[in-house]
Amino acid sequence: FGIQTWVGGAAIYTILNVVTGNAIVGDKLPLLGIDLGQTLSFLAFWALHVVFIRYGTESIRWLELLAAPLLILMCLALLGWAYVQADGFGPMLSTPSRFAEGGDRAGQFASVFWPSLTAMVGFWATLALNIPDFTRYAKSQRDQIIGQALGLPLPMALLAFVGVAVTSATVIIYGEAIWDPVALTGRMGGSAVVVALLALLLATLTTNLAANVVAPANGFSNLAPEKISFRMGGYITAGIGIAIFPWKLLESTGAYIFTWLIGYSALLGPIAGIMLADYFLIRRTQLDVAALFR
Incomplete structure (x- = not known):
């Protein structure tokens, strides 16, 4: 939750800087390590989440329906921009790897690939559990199988390809790899930047509420149903989102992948194992459904 909220806050910060000519850029605040504009942008996007938690995620159902196709269109537009700027897929996909012989990270492929693969499993572990x-x-059962089969593999494969291709193109266009979509959009310039960042804001808001609020809010509520409501569980989730200092986790890809994703995947893996063993081995797939709601 906190990391996605920081991404949305960064989009707000970039929009304001584009409109004001970087007028809100300032010195970094002690302890936080970010400037006042970044702090306020993050808190503004965080507060927007709190409002929707207050009124319930059902209040943005129509936004959920709008955000998915909008995000796909934005990805295709970004891929089209990279295609034109980099003179086609040939240069984009032939950029030499840093892990190839002669690269600055030659011989280090395995030490990066396997932890990164584990990190991606961890990335999906939360949704897999919840x-x-x-x-x-x-x-x-058929409806949910079809929905997940169509709604997850193909869009995520497209998103992964766009991420790899566009990041590769930035090496050609800007001379450096830019993997952060907010940072990349800010480098583009022009009025289209604001439109693209607003679309990113909408997509981040709806994704964060659905994927990163519902499950933990339910979890906290189940700890003490008589004292913690779903809404209060959402507030607790939002509070933790600030407490983890998400901008610190995103200072580098190493901190995000090796510290955060691998760290919590090590916790969620055993939980998934316990749930599977309980359902298949102990209960033999037989559940008292009525008892689950008592």
Whole structure:
């Protein structure tokens, strides 16, 4: 939650700098390590989440329906821009790897690839554990299977390709790899930047509320249902989102991948194992559904 909120706050910060000519850029604040503009932008986007938590995630159902196709269009537009600026897919996809012979990280491929693969498993571990929070509303088992089969593999494969291709193109265009979509959009310039960042804001807001608020809010509520409501669980989640200092985790790809993603994947893996063993080995796939709601 906190990391996605920071990404949205960074988009607000970039929009304001584009409009004002970097007027809100200032010195970094002690302890936080970010300037006042970044802090206020982050808190503004965080407060927007709190408002929707207050009124319930059902209040943005129509935004959820709008955000998915909008995000796909934005990705395609970004890929088109990179294609034109880099003179086609040939140069984009033939950029030499830093891990190839002669590169500055030659011989280090395995030490980066396997932890990164583990990190991506960890990235999806949260949704893998909590997908029943959403699939329970499906009319049938077939509906949720079809929905996930169509809604996850193809869009995520497209998103992964766009990320790799566009990042590779930035090496040609700017002379350095820019993997952060907010930072890349800010480098482009022009009025289209504001439109693109607003679309990114919408996509981040809806994704964060659905994927990173519902499950932990339910989890906190289940700890003490008589004292912690779903709304209060959402507030607790939002508070933790600030407390983890997400900008510190995103200072480098190493901190994000090796510290954060691998760290919590080591915690979520055993939880998934316990759930699977309980369902298949101990309960033999037989559950008392009525008892689950008592």
